[in-house]
Amino acid sequence: MSETAAVSVEELSFSYGDITVLEKVSFTMERGSFITMVGPNGGGKTTLLKLMLGLIRPHSGLVRVFGKPPEKSREKIGYMPQHQLFDPWFPVTASDVVLMGRLGIKSPKLKARETDTPERKASGRKIIGLYSKDDRNRASEALGIVGMADYEKRPFSSLSGGQRQRVLLARALVSAPQLLLLDEPTANLDMEVETRLTSILEDLGRRMTILMVTHDLGFVSGLVQSCICVNRRVFVHPTSEISGEVLQRLYGQDLRIVRHDKLR
Numbered sequence: 001m002s003e004t005a006a007v008s009v010e011e012l013s014f015s016y017g018d019i020t021v022l023e024k025v026s027f028t029m030e031r032g033s034f035i036t037m038v039g040p041n042g043g044g045k046t047t048l049l050k051l052m053l054g055l056i057r058p059h060s061g062l063v064r065v066f067g068k069p070p071e072k073s074r075e076k077i078g079y080m081p082q083h084q085l086f087d088p089w090f091p092v093t094a095s096d097v098v099l100m101g102r103l104g105i106k107s108p109k110l111k112a113r114e115t116d117t118p119e120r121k122a123s124g125r126k127i128i129g130l131y132s133k134d135d136r137n138r139a140s141e142a143l144g145i146v147g148m149a150d151y152e153k154r155p156f157s158s159l160s161g162g163q164r165q166r167v168l169l170a171r172a173l174v175s176a177p178q179l180l181l182l183d184e185p186t187a188n189l190d191m192e193v194e195t196r197l198t199s200i201l202e203d204l205g206r207r208m209t210i211l212m213v214t215h216d217l218g219f220v221s222g223l224v225q226s227c228i229c230v231n232r233r234v235f236v237h238p239t240s241e242i243s244g245e246v247l248q249r250l251y252g253q254d255l256r257i258v259r260h261d262k263l264r
Helices: 045-053 094-102 118-123 133-145 161-173 191-204 217-221 244-251
Strands: 007-016 019-029 034-038 060-065 077-080 179-183 209-213 226-231 233-238
Touching: 007 045, 019 045, 019 060, 034 045, 045 060, 045 077, 045 179, 045 209, 077 161, 094 133, 094 161, 133 161, 161 179, 161 191, 191 209
Parallel strands: 019 233, 034 209, 034 226, 077 179, 179 209
Antiparallel strands: 007 019, 007 060, 226 233
């Protein structure tokens, strides 16, 4: 396994009960790369992300993030989920949502309270409500990066779908990650919002390693250098090799690529 890679996966297999989702998966993501992951629903894409996050463990094989088990590298990972699950009646602002990305980040400046348990004092980790000035400054900065600085105090439930997507991206960025995992960030977005998000991701790709799951195959020919094709087994292709024949084998039917990069 490469100790210098952002992500290394070797002979990894995973099953839900008797159903094999991933089988003998091996690939490497170099630091600073921008890679997309494509494949049919149920092919194992989200499961592979969960394995990289350390939320589940492989039944066989290894996964390493920056040379360590994923659970030991979580502070270096930013994650944007596929679905926007939230209670519209819960009084949370855009800033509050972004600050959630600071939870679990060690903060030596955080003063322990007399009522804190010895375990909490020893951990130095934040709990809900104990955000420092630095945390709030970082949240404001992250919202600025995604073009949402003016919406900091807006209720999250009042934002449009595209605006919520950008707030969730800011939450993934607020911990200053070295690896950014995005699960279908452009799903259900109109063309204008998608183009704006594409521009943000293009800029971020110059500063960190990015892996993006998507069904929008236009990204294959636009931003990224290589493509991880997942359907239980995994094959990695440079974008120049992504053809109709490759996609037909992956999805089991003919597909067309809309080249968003040609619109610029």
